[in-house]
Amino acid sequence: MQKRKGCKVASDPVCGSIGWLWLLLLCLGCVSTAREEAGQVAAGQHLHWQDYGGGADQSKFVAQSSITKENVAALKQAFFYATADEQVYQFNPLIVDTVMYVLAKNNSLVALHAQTGEELWIHAHLQGIARRGINYWQSADGQDKRLLFQINNYLQAINAETGESILSFGEQGLVDLREGLGREANTLSRAQSGTPGKIFENLLLLGSSTGEGYMSSPGHLRAYDVVSGKLVWTFHTIPQPGEYGYETWPKEAYQYVGGVNTWGEISVDEQRGIAYYPLGSPTYDYYGADRKGSNLFANCLLALDARTGKRMWHYQTVHHDLWDYDLTAAPQLLTVTHKGEEVEVVAVASKHGFLFVFDRETGEALWPIEERAVPSSEVPGEEAWPTQPFPTIPPPISRQTITPEDLSDSDLTPEEKEAWEVFMTAEERETWRKRLDTARIGLFTPLSTTHEVVSMPGSTGGVNLGNTAANPEKGIMYVMSQSYPSIYGKLQTQQELEQIDAVAAGGGQSVYDKNCQVCHGADRSGGVGPSLLELGQRLSFSDFKQVVVAGRNKMPAFAHIEDDELRNLYLFLAGNIRRPLMAAAGELVLPDGPVVASGGAPGGLKEREVTLRGGRFGAPYPEGVEVPSDRYFIEGYGLGYPYLMKPPWSEIMAYDLNQGTVKWKRPLGKGKGGVNTGLPRGSQRNGMIVTSTGLVFSTAGDGKIYAFDADTGEELWSQELPMKSEGLPSMYAVDGKHYLVVCATTPPVYWGRETEETQTEADEKPQGGYVVFALPD
Secondary structure (H helix, E strand, O other): OOEOOOOOOOOOOOOOHHHHHHHHHHHHHHHHHHHHHHHHHHHHOOOOEOOOOOOOOOOOEEOOOOOOOOOHHHOEEEEEEEOOOOOOOOOOOEEEOOEEEEEEOOOEEEEEEOOOOOEEEEEEOOOOEOOOOOEEEEOOOOOOEEEEEEEOOEEEEEEOOOOOEOOOOOEOOEEEOOOOOOOOHHHOOOOOOOOOOEEEOOEEEEOOOOOOOOOOOEOOEEEEEOOOOOEEEEEOOOOOOOOOOHHHOOOOHHHOOEEOOOOOOOEEEOOOOEEEEEOOOEEOOOOOOOOOOOOOOOOEEEEEEOOOOOEEEEEEOOOOOOOOOOOOOOOEEEEEEEOOEEEEEEEEEOOOOOEEEEEOOOOOEOOOEEEEEOOOOOOOOOOOOOEEEEEOOOOOOOOOOOOHHHHOOOOOOHHHHHHHHOOOOHHHHHHHHHHHHHOEEOOOOOOOOOOOEEEOOEOOEOOOOOOEEEEOOOOEEEEEEEOOOEEEOOOEEHHHHHHHHHHHHHHHHHHHHHHOHHHHOOOOOOOOOOOOOOHHHOOOHHHHHHHHHHOEOOEOOOOOOOHHHHHHHHHHHHOOOOOOOOOOOOOOOOOOOOEEEEOOOOOOOOOOOOOOOOHHHOOOOOOOOOOOOOOEEOOOOOOOOOOOOOOOOEEEEEEEOOOOEEEEEEEOOOOHHHOOOOOOOOOOOOOEEEEOOOEEEEEOOOOEEEEEEOOOOOEEEEEEOOOEEOOOOEEEEEOOEEEEEEEEEEOOOOOOOOOOOOOOOHHHOOOOEEEEEEOOO
16 A cells, blocks of 8 residues: 655664754654645646646645635626527536636637636637537647647647637647547547546547447547647557457457447546546447456556556456446545555546545555455346455445335425425336336346346446546545436347337337427427427437437426337437438538637538448447357437436535545435425536535536535535536636636426426527626625
8 A cells, every 4th residue: 555655764873862853853844845745736736727627636626715614605696608509518617817718609619708708719610529628738838828629530729829720730730539549430430538638748638438339439548749639649448469458358359349438537646647547338338248258448447657558557346347337437536544544545436336445556445345246147148247346435325226115205204205296106106116026126237138127326327427526635525426227128139129120110100190299290390399300310219218208408208108119209200310420511600709710620520421330230240250149239228217216316425535434415406395305317417616615516407506515515505507507617716716607508307297387488498608606896
């Protein structure tokens, strides 16, 4: 176990008592100085918000003294910057000196004055830009300042002061992210990530969002030079011959397996030069007969030398993942007291509700992690891993099973019962009790060809992207989570699905006429609702199913439509199911304001041909590869029932990692009548800020931002936002005054039954934008 290093004093028999006293004082001084210097380095990255997540360590921690527990209730809106469109943004604003960078005006990058919201410049029409954020870098002399971002599977750079593209970056301003992945570039539709990556020195560290189907892109980790755009190093997350971990896969797996990617948040220990990557599952997510083995480095916390990409250590949190239990949330870097010694640790929270804590340098677990036997698979060809890791300390973050008691309201208050009744009646809960009697339930229960399977937490967690933060020096970690099961139907073979598709296409008309025609028109061209013509070019079946069963914006949920009917409806609406890589730019109208450029580097918006073969089962396997006789697939992620279990549905909590205990826990967000139940899917796409004054700011699924006492969890302040937030909030200072900014552009999703009370008129739709709060002068 690596302890925090102080001074070493050599033994010297010549030294007398005065000498030893002097040496002791000198040593104590060195220890004090070392701690002060370490604290200054740590605090330095916590003074600004020039990086996604606030800094390299992704702690979302801000050192400030102006906003305190005593005055936080006085926070007021300082200004509001409207996005001037109806887009949903998940953007984490960056602030450099007096300039704030946001995404607005139909995916334009906008520079604002951080005190007033005045537009300084606009780089318009960056359709396809990574939706969660960008990167800022400047040279040591401050002369070269640039914004780096992913867009349409390219990497581009913009001058941070002028907003113009830097054409000396890459090839005429473009770096093709599809190149260098070991596959033909024109077969890869996804090579960029929705998160911006992480700047370290002169490198941009990148993950990717590969997709989750058969034959997806491999999720290799890469680092690029921020000035030239040249690829500096690559780490193969699916090992190739001769590389560590190659033996944990079939010998040809690196040629066809996809995923094993960091689509979430990368954290960097700048002092040590170590980058910590949370890695996702291999594809296909729910069936692994073509990837037998433990599958390193899938589902690993991976520590790499940030300068070279060399592996330092790893820990696999799920072996041979069959449940989509990606690691996504930012690993947290903290200093804790453990067995009387100060230890610098990294802690990672998982979708499946565990918190793993390791020594930052060695990867040694702080507390024992047990390998426990888990159920085997009955699916032909599948070989589920016989054991899985279970941390003994700290306690789990989320509920990890579902029982009949979870469907009972006997221990709820009348207000909580009423809040639940909005989503599920007592009769519906009784139906679900019977349904669960025949299902197979468990944290590590493999999917089945004969039974429904209920995974708890489900494929979205638990803990997901944006849901972790910390007070690094105190060893306190803050986590948001949700109780959201996945209800998986039966796995089906390619032949079975093709037969179903063949007979289903003609059955969607009646489902449409009954449920959709009144809003979308008899000819599907739109009315009250939007046009559904050629829907397959805009939505996959999984996305379509999620919208239908859960609702979106003003559209209510249609949870009563069965899976077979949903498939029929989708095939009826889909038209040409091949979805283009991006929509053609066409004639784009420039937004109002100081537009300095449009479309990024030349050619960056041009649609590139992508050879998509094989539908949901992907392209054929490479020649000579031994593969299973049948491949299995399941539509969707089983996410139609976020309110199935009794509340609380979403929570925020504090872990004291000095002790390995929960310091406090409370519901996150309020249900009907303001009752503290949390919200279904109430932590997903929400984030936090932790301050040195003992505050935790958090967005929530109810469309509010809250301030909690970091020590107790007590609510100290809340504010209704004009729309929901789906991006990380930011905090910054200008002229000594601190500001809190929240991206609020997401219409509320109503999960319950539609009533007159919940309906809103079209002309009442609020304007989304960036809400900036501050204390009054």
